[in-house]
Amino acid sequence: MLNELISNELISNELSESTLLPLSSLSKIAIHPLREKLYNELHNRPFQSIASPAQLTHIAIQHQGKLKQQEHEFISLLCNRFQVSSPAESMPCFYQDFGLFSLRWERHLEYSTYTFIHQAPLTDQPFIKNAIDYVPSNWFDKMPGQVIAAVHLVIESEDIDKAITHKVEQFFDNMSLIASAPVNSQAKVWSSFKLHEDGFGRFLIYQQDLSTAQLGRLVQQLLQLDTYRLMATLGLPLAQEINSELNQLDIQLQQVTTYIALGTDKTDRELLTQVSKIAAKVEDYRSQSTYRFSATNAYYDVALQRMDELKEEEIPGYMTLQEFLMRRITPAVKTCQTAANHLEDISRRVTRASDLLRTRVDMVLQEQNQILLKSMNHRVHVQMRLQQTVEGLSVAAISYYGMQLFETMLTSLPTLGIKYNHELVSGFAVPIVIVCVFVGTRLVHKRLMKGLQ
Structure with a gap:
């Protein structure tokens, strides 16, 4: 029991000493490079x-x-x-x-x-x-x-x-x-x-x-509120300009989807060209407005925070700052959000229309490929028939030249003292030569076809 108490006391002493690290011991530990900057960020731009x-x-x-x-x-x-x-x-x-x-x-x-x-x-x-x-x-x-x-x-x-x-x-x-x-x-x-x-x-x-600190904080909140409400509405003219253009693109895209659904005299190439033009305009508007609309939402959120921090109470006969600004800023911000959502909606619809047109083009290409394959199969069949015909003619030609060589060999036999009936031997040799040539050509043909497989 005494040993356990002594060991527990030693462990508690070691833990207390380890938790009370001297300041110099931090120099031996790796410090995150952004640690000091993150600490100072809390005290950046004080009131x-x-x-x-x-x-x-x-x-x-x-x-x-x-x-x-x-x-x-x-x-x-x-x-x-x-x-x-x-x-x-x-x-x-x-x-x-x-x-x-x-x-x-x-x-x-x-x-x-x-x-x-x-x-x-x-x-x-x-x-x-x-x-x-x-x-x-x-x-x-x-x-x-x-x-x-x-x-x-x-x-x-x-x-x-x-x-x-x-x-x-x-x-x-x-x-x-x-x-x-x-x-x-x-x-x-x-x-x-x-x-x-x-x-x-x-x-x-x-x-x-x-106090001077309270007054400084109030002044900063008011000045920031005035700045942020202007920065929040900076995207309103752009949203108004884009909205009118998006309405025109919406009508054009609706016409294209109607052409795709019902089928018209317009070719797929013309429809693809029209969809590509709409997509290019949408991407151009997105590049112009994405940052501005995102900044509008950010400034709006900060402006709302500054309004809450003012802790306003009403003065009889006057609108409060929050009531006035909310009535003016919120519609402007909602207009920007609507334009951004409309832009994203058209972008998604353009993508779907492009997919539909690509599907139609792929189907047309598959049909053309099938027709082409049928034509190629017919040509191959004709070519094979021609090849078989040529093979038959080649057997006859080779057999003819074979008989000529055999006839030459027969003419040399009398000089060796061999007597034979020339017409009889030649007659019997013709079918044998033809059969040998035919069998030989078929073997060569099968070997070549096996190599191609």
Whole structure:
């Protein structure tokens, strides 16, 4: 019993020592090459802490996965101008304080975002002077890419209940507003989701008692939501264009299947040519739209997630951001999904029509092959009859020459002292020579046929 207790204690000590590995022991174990990158991915693009009051300008530039070198040179130009360190070329996210403004830059798969932050009280009414006004204009004009989203955002710290009575419509050029109370009513957000005279959209936030981290998270959610809802609807014009073309292809394909089912004066070659043209157009549309429609679904899913994260509550008299965006974005996304499904449906039907035509062509080819085989069999039969005729003539010819040789041999016998009746011997030799020649030719014929088999 004592020995068992001692052994159990030793085992438990060994296990405890083995579980408490020193940090240096990891250096002796093979480390996955992506381990550190995967750890850092969780902390990539963190929420920016923002103090109130503040003004922000957010611009999303579409680069379609290109312009990486140009973007790095563009940002480095600003950093060199203010004599600050430039970001590494491989960095996907960059933040730098330039004094009157801060810049937060993020590069995504097909677009990049530039967020300019000016943290100071307003000197005038909202949206009169914005964060981008503190950025050197001659640098901003050299921004590479195409603008897909641009919005001004103003943050003010005021009594939430008092802020409701403000005439915020005047800050949005008296446009219809959408508003809600996110973060469990600790803030109030207004927007028109329309472009104003300066080409920017607008967000106005009144907040109370939000920490800098909460406010930064709210701002990022709103800016991302505005960007993602535009990227999600980017495939709508393409879907509308493709839908009209797909309707025409649908009619053409229906005509082809009707021709196949009922049979017309059109040849299979003409039908195959028409189906091939439809298939080529379908593949062309698929190459144009597959990525765009897949991206639309992805952006839509992220936009829905951002809406849920806002935790909105309704402000009487206004639609919430989620209600407004869902009514506008969802039909656009459904249109893209319908176009993608229609495209796949036509592609499958084209494949089936091609299979049916190939089956018809194969049947025609089989019938032609059967006719050809019958013709070949007839020719072989005729050839065999001709060969038998030739063989009969060849037996007669060989027998004739054989008798000539035999006659020559007989003429030499008297010189040897042999007497015989020439006519009698010659007469009896004729059938013997013919039989020998016939048997010989048949043996040769059978040997050759056996070799062919």
